[in-house]
Amino acid sequence: MARNWNECLAWAGMKERCRPDLDVPVHDFEPYNLHEIGKMDDREYLIRLADYLALPSSEAAFQAHLGFLHDPYPGTLELVLDIHRAGLRTACLSNTELWHWQKMTSDLYPAVQALHVKTASHLLRACKPDRAVFLAVAKLAGVSAKEVVYFDDVPGNVDGARAAGFEAHLVDRFGDPAAQIRQVLGL
Numbered sequence: 001m002a003r004n005w006n007e008c009l010a011w012a013g014m015k016e017r018c019r020p021d022l023d024v025p026v027h028d029f030e031p032y033n034l035h036e037i038g039k040m041d042d043r044e045y046l047i048r049l050a051d052y053l054a055l056p057s058s059e060a061a062f063q064a065h066l067g068f069l070h071d072p073y074p075g076t077l078e079l080v081l082d083i084h085r086a087g088l089r090t091a092c093l094s095n096t097e098l099w100h101w102q103k104m105t106s107d108l109y110p111a112v113q114a115l116h117v118k119t120a121s122h123l124l125r126a127c128k129p130d131r132a133v134f135l136a137v138a139k140l141a142g143v144s145a146k147e148v149v150y151f152d153d154v155p156g157n158v159d160g161a162r163a164a165g166f167e168a169h170l171v172d173r174f175g176d177p178a179a180q181i182r183q184v185l186g187l
Contacts, residue, residue, distance in 0.1 A: 017054065083187065093120070096121060131160060
């Protein structure tokens, strides 16, 4: 995932549109957060994003928005398959909206496709670190909160998962997430 709007623009092939004031986290743009939980419609979001990024159209804003997702982390599919071979269930809870979700659950991300349970903030109409979304995922997975080992790269989400009763671990997404998860799980 992109760290900021400049990365989104660069990954979308619009590097010439990058500027210093866009070197901020995607979630610092409030319309993104509202769109992510279904509280802002697509049209309004793209108009606001085009204005914010100084892009010529909603279509260009859509391309920049899709630039948020890049290549999958190395080793993640193998990790998921090893977890399954160990007899454990897997799940994904993503703070994301429909367009990113469609990309994340496509053939571009085979590790996500292989997970047993997949859900996202736009489907739950709430996002991490809200305790209710963590409990909803446990219910979807058919397990109790105390049975969940949870990984996230956002400290606040790890805190939220712990508050929901999960065993939660912080992952450094700039390191090797798959290796970090393997170490915690002993795989």
